[in-house]
Amino acid sequence: MELQTKTERREKTPETAKCPSLKKSTKKRVSIRGTTEVKLGPQLIGKNGVLTPFDSDGYVAGMSIIDRLFTELEKIGSGDFGDVWRGENNGDVFAIKKSKQEVNTGDPNKFKEIEMLHILPHHPNLLRFHKAWLEKDFIYIQTELCRTNLLEYSKNGLDEKTIWRIVRHLLSGLDVLHRNEYLHNDIKPENILVGSNGFFKLADFGLTRRVDCSKGIEGDSRYLALEVLLNNTTSMASDIFALAITFLEITTNLHLDTDADYKVKA
Numbered sequence: 001m002e003l004q005t006k007t008e009r010r011e012k013t014p015e016t017a018k019c020p021s022l023k024k025s026t027k028k029r030v031s032i033r034g035t036t037e038v039k040l041g042p043q044l045i046g047k048n049g050v051l052t053p054f055d056s057d058g059y060v061a062g063m064s065i066i067d068r069l070f071t072e073l074e075k076i077g078s079g080d081f082g083d084v085w086r087g088e089n090n091g092d093v094f095a096i097k098k099s100k101q102e103v104n105t106g107d108p109n110k111f112k113e114i115e116m117l118h119i120l121p122h123h124p125n126l127l128r129f130h131k132a133w134l135e136k137d138f139i140y141i142q143t144e145l146c147r148t149n150l151l152e153y154s155k156n157g158l159d160e161k162t163i164w165r166i167v168r169h170l171l172s173g174l175d176v177l178h179r180n181e182y183l184h185n186d187i188k189p190e191n192i193l194v195g196s197n198g199f200f201k202l203a204d205f206g207l208t209r210r211v212d213c214s215k216g217i218e219g220d221s222r223y224l225a226l227e228v229l230l231n232n233t234t235s236m237a238s239d240i241f242a243l244a245i246t247f248l249e250i251t252t253n254l255h256l257d258t259d260a261d262y263k264v265k266a
Contacts, residue, residue, distance in 0.1 A: 125173030152187035186219035
């Protein structure tokens, strides 16, 4: 075989010459279109919403994680997010919240609350988070179990000593959030829980954001400060305002009308 340079090859090759054609494979490709969607097994939801396979000793395929990990399961509540269950694991008792709807895979904020729970500091006046997982497109969040919420706790009235204790606890929890540059954005009696140890705790961090990412975040209109209604931007001051309205409500038994028109006219 004669060796030749690329230039020599080009000079000897007619301009009309074509590149060798590739033979088409006669083997049919197997298409995945129209086939049954493969569901992944349970996955832990980590920081930044990263999913990893749920590693559970003795995990049995077809058996849900909540049934595998917990005993004495009892449904204790239901809300906008979904159902809340009480369950025991190795002698400890937890709350497990299951989403009411399947997660929308295209929603960039689908794991926002869980991402916040992962990075919030541990503090006796903040609800303690343990883990979260995705199973059959439903979100499960495991936290410490609390006795009740502040709205129920205060419905029969509160003595002055208890009121000041609640004030201290909630200001302490809110101070930790603010010192770490986070806003709660949805403070109200239903989102404050009473722990088994008697500590009052801020909970429900679905609207929690960093201070510099608070534009467009809007909680319950009954607890919103005027500047939030006008500018649609929350702040540390608006968190404190919502907490003040919460104190006003539980200490005076004030009814805040959910049907009232809270829009501010320019």
